[in-house]
Amino acid sequence: MDLNYSPEESAFRDEVRAWIRENLSDELRDKVLNYRELSKDELLGWHKLLARKGWVAPFWPKEWGGTDWSVVQRYIFEEECGAAGTPIVVPFGVRMCAPVLLRFGTDAQKQRFLPRIYNGDDFWVQGYSEPGSGSDLASLKTRALRDGDSYVVTGQKIWTTLGHYGDWIFCLVRTDSKTEKRQDGISFLLVDMKTPGITVRPIILMDQGHEVNEVFFDEVRVPAENLVHEEGKGWTVAKYLLGYERMGTGNIAGSKRELARLKKMAGPLLDDPRFRDRLTRVEVELMALEITNMRFLDQLRGGRAPGAEVSLLKIKGTEIQQAITELMMQTAGPFAQAFRPVNGESAFDRLTASLVPRYCNVRKATIYAGSNEIQRNIIAKATLGL
Amino acid sequence: MDFEYSDEQKLLAETLRKFLNTGYGFDARAKIVAGPAGWSEDVWAVLAEMGILSVPFDAEHGGFGGTTVDMMVVMEALGEFLVVEPYLATVGLGGRFVARGGSSAQQQRILPTLIQGKLKMAFAQTEPGARYDLRQVSARATKSGDGWVLEGDKRMVLHGGNADLLVVSARTSGGARDADGISLFLVERTAPAVTVTEYRTLDNLRVADVKLADVRVGREALLGGEGRGFALAEEVVDYATALVCAEAVGAIKYAHDATLDYLKTRRQFGVPIGSFQALQHRMVDILISYEQARSIACLACVKVDSADAAERRRAVSAAKIKIADACRHVSQEAVQLHGGMGMTEELKISHTFRRLTSIAQAFGDADYHLERFATLG
Numbered sequence: 001m002d003l004n005y006s007p008e009e010s011a012f013r014d015e016v017r018a019w020i021r022e023n024l025s026d027e028l029r030d031k032v033l034n035y036r037e038l039s040k041d042e043l044l045g046w047h048k049l050l051a052r053k054g055w056v057a058p059f060w061p062k063e064w065g066g067t068d069w070s071v072v073q074r075y076i077f078e079e080e081c082g083a084a085g086t087p088i089v090v091p092f093g094v095r096m097c098a099p100v101l102l103r104f105g106t107d108a109q110k111q112r113f114l115p116r117i118y119n120g121d122d123f124w125v126q127g128y129s130e131p132g133s134g135s136d137l138a139s140l141k142t143r144a145l146r147d148g149d150s151y152v153v154t155g156q157k158i159w160t161t162l163g164h165y166g167d168w169i170f171c172l173v174r175t176d177s178k179t180e181k182r183q184d185g186i187s188f189l190l191v192d193m194k195t196p197g198i199t200v201r202p203i204i205l206m207d208q209g210h211e212v213n214e215v216f217f218d219e220v221r222v223p224a225e226n227l228v229h230e231e232g233k234g235w236t237v238a239k240y241l242l243g244y245e246r247m248g249t250g251n252i253a254g255s256k257r258e259l260a261r262l263k264k265m266a267g268p269l270l271d272d273p274r275f276r277d278r279l280t281r282v283e284v285e286l287m288a289l290e291i292t293n294m295r296f297l298d299q300l301r302g303g304r305a306p307g308a309e310v311s312l313l314k315i316k317g318t319e320i321q322q323a324i325t326e327l328m329m330q331t332a333g334p335f336a337q338a339f340r341p342v343n344g345e346s347a348f349d350r351l352t353a354s355l356v357p358r359y360c361n362v363r364k365a366t367i368y369a370g371s372n373e374i375q376r377n378i379i380a381k382a383t384l385g386l
Numbered sequence: 387m388d389f390e391y392s393d394e395q396k397l398l399a400e401t402l403r404k405f406l407n408t409g410y411g412f413d414a415r416a417k418i419v420a421g422p423a424g425w426s427e428d429v430w431a432v433l434a435e436m437g438i439l440s441v442p443f444d445a446e447h448g449g450f451g452g453t454t455v456d457m458m459v460v461m462e463a464l465g466e467f468l469v470v471e472p473y474l475a476t477v478g479l480g481g482r483f484v485a486r487g488g489s490s491a492q493q494q495r496i497l498p499t500l501i502q503g504k505l506k507m508a509f510a511q512t513e514p515g516a517r518y519d520l521r522q523v524s525a526r527a528t529k530s531g532d533g534w535v536l537e538g539d540k541r542m543v544l545h546g547g548n549a550d551l552l553v554v555s556a557r558t559s560g561g562a563r564d565a566d567g568i569s570l571f572l573v574e575r576t577a578p579a580v581t582v583t584e585y586r587t588l589d590n591l592r593v594a595d596v597k598l599a600d601v602r603v604g605r606e607a608l609l610g611g612e613g614r615g616f617a618l619a620e621e622v623v624d625y626a627t628a629l630v631c632a633e634a635v636g637a638i639k640y641a642h643d644a645t646l647d648y649l650k651t652r653r654q655f656g657v658p659i660g661s662f663q664a665l666q667h668r669m670v671d672i673l674i675s676y677e678q679a680r681s682i683a684c685l686a687c688v689k690v691d692s693a694d695a696a697e698r699r700r701a702v703s704a705a706k707i708k709i710a711d712a713c714r715h716v717s718q719e720a721v722q723l724h725g726g727m728g729m730t731e732e733l734k735i736s737h738t739f740r741r742l743t744s745i746a747q748a749f750g751d752a753d754y755h756l757e758r759f760a761t762l763g
């Protein structure tokens with residue numbers, strides 16, 4: 001065991017850092033650090049820069065643009081991005097749809113979609129949840145009926161993150177409602193959001209932000225060639241994808257950056273032993289999680305799909321994210337409430353003004369991508385055999 | 387001991403709830419907070435008419451002569467309905483300052499008008515860097531002729547933007563952190579050289595920064611003794627803290643009820659989610675938090691009127707510690723157990739979450755009161 005970085009790894013870190021410094025604009029960085037909404041162009045702009053550099057999808061196979069980095073290199077890369085305050089690479093295409101296509105897609109589908117995903121030509125979003133099907137995803141009702149060369153899709157998705165930016169949405173749909181096991185009637189379908197019959201409606205969250213949506217499908221005709229894997233095998237696809245989905249949600253690199261900022265913000269509070277203890281506990285937890293993360297990633301070498309261990313990363317990672325926002329609120333003290341001036345300009349710095357909305361917003365982290373309760377159920381069953 | 391509300395208190399609660407049920411539903415409230423003022427003159431007038439503004443004041447000023455337990459009943463209802471009108475600022479802070487520290491001339495001038503709903507007040511105390519410390523006052527008041535000249539930079543003044551009359555703390559002597567030398571002044575919000583910048587908080591209240599640049603006030607503006615403002619401010623803030631604890635109990639009760647209801651009605655995996663034992667235990671913990679919060683709020687409301695300042699401080703800080711913890715615990719769990727729905731602007735539960743978040747840090751967060759309680763011995 002050696003928990004130190006090798007000289008090569010440190011050199012790699014320098015390279016990544018220098019590249020980010022050259023390519024990340026102050027304006028964009030400022031927006032990220034102040035938790036401002038990023039436009040579609042800003043998100044895809046950063047994606048395209050990385051794509052040009054060849055770094056947008058490190059974990060893909062080399063032939064499709066992957067980097068062949070070691071687990072440690074991948075972590076270093078994420079850590080540097082987090083520390084610098086780069087926008088995230090929106091996961092729905094690169095981290096979610098692409099691994100599915102690589103595993104289950106036909107050659108034609110790979111040729112058609114993977115290069116566009118890599119280059120950031122399309123904005124992908126995820127259409128899984130429905131009003132009646134959140135944790136219990138297999139109960140989903142959005143139906144897709146085969147009609148000649150097409151599926152006709154009718155139903156509703158909800159909580160679609162950045163659905164208002166979406167060019168394409170990958171959906172779980174019900175192609176057969178009569179199967180004995182509900183899971184067997186589900187299929188995985190790629191839908192062009194410009195197809196007639198699709199309506200996207202915003203949902204405003206309690207931080208007043210617009211990031212999620214309802215997506216309605218009214219007899220939307222989708223070419224049958226957009227089916228991934230076989231009809232009725234969508235659940236297998238979804239299960240494969242879930243591990244990848246959750247892998248990113250721990251957001252360790254982001255938490256490291258936020259923790260460093262928290263320390264700066266805390267100022268005189270750092271002399272308060274009560275506060276300092278609280279802060280230290282979070283910091284220590286994060287240190288442990290960093291190593292846990294790398295231990296688990298290391299086990300995934302050789303292409304094994306992530307399993308229940310990812311649930312642990314998700315649980316701890318999101319709890320830490322939330323704990324940091326809570327401590328940030330505490331540092332702002334009485335100022336943690338000011339949010340928006342009624343008229344004109346705010347006398348507050350934007351960071352302080354963003355702390356409450358941020359605290360509210362991050363409550364989502366223990367709900368989405370499989371709630372933390374569901375993650376615990378998974379560990380109980382899959383790891384512990386209970 | 388007697389833990390029941392009296393018949394009179396029950397009646398008060400019933401009357402207020404009846405009005406709020408019909409006139410202050412979630413949609414009505416949403417309209418009010420979206421308006422330019424962020425609160426409703428009409429609702430304020432009804433509260434005055436119903437005598438809600440009069441509860442704690444003496445009969446000689448037109449008050450109801452109620453105790454803080456009577457106020458608890460009111461605050462609970464306001465918390466449950468997330469009332470945004472400036473009740474705490476006007477009655478709990480401003481009115482209390484006048485009632486406890488004002489001369490009889492000041493009381494005559496202010497309290498009857500306040501009770502009639504024609505005068506709103508706010509307490510301008512917080513300064514940059516002071517956090518919750520009432521001693522930390524840098525604003526200055528200098529004698530000039532027959533009166534005073536005030537100068538200072540006050541922040542986050544609860545409902546400061548719509549108050550008619552501000553209670554302003556300013557230093558007449560002593561250093562920036564001395565308890566001695568702080569004096570309190572009554573200042574018209576519209577006086578020349580008072581500049582107010584209003585903010586919306588995430589829980590849809592209004593706060594304001596108040597800048598005083600050479601504000602001239604007469605001798606009669608001094609509230610209480612010169613240089614002796616700290617003790618009065620501490621007492622009044624303790625009172626307001628007890629009230630906000632009671633408000634929290636109302637909001638926590640709502641969160642409890644709404645979450646329990648959701649556990650019984652939301653179905654996943656073919657059953658109500660409340661049938662999952664993992665969630666049952668979480669719901670039980672919410673209930674425990676609620677009961678504990680109620681108890682400690684009762685204690686604070688009873689003891690805050692105590693003549694023994696040490697007893698008052700202990701009870702209030704104890705309450706605020708528990709309430710801050712309960713606010714965090716219950717609000718976070720309520721949202722979590724509502725799943726995605728809990729995150730939305732559309733549901734009342736997210737608004738309750740925000741109010742509870744705000745109360746957790748109002749008049750001192752848990753750490754502040756832990757320190758205060760611990761040093762009281």
Ligand SMILES: Cc1cc2nc3c(=O)[nH]c(=O)nc-3n(C[C@H](O)[C@H](O)[C@H](O)COP(=O)(O)OP(=O)(O)OC[C@H]3O[C@@H](n4cnc5c(N)ncnc54)[C@H](O)[C@@H]3O)c2cc1C
Nearest residue numbers: 128129134135159160161364368369371373722723725726
């Ligand atoms: C900000 C945000 C972004 C999202 N983005 C997307 C997206 O892009 N695409 C998409 O498809 N979905 C998205 N989601 C949806 C998300 O995946 C669901 O919210 C989540 O699966 C929970 O489902 P639900 O909201 O219906 O809650 P429910 O499933 O109704 O759960 C309610 C509560 O019950 C608990 N619970 C449920 N079942 C059990 C059980 N068996 N044991 C113990 N506890 C249980 C849950 O943990 C939760 O606390 C997003 C959600 C949010 C909040």
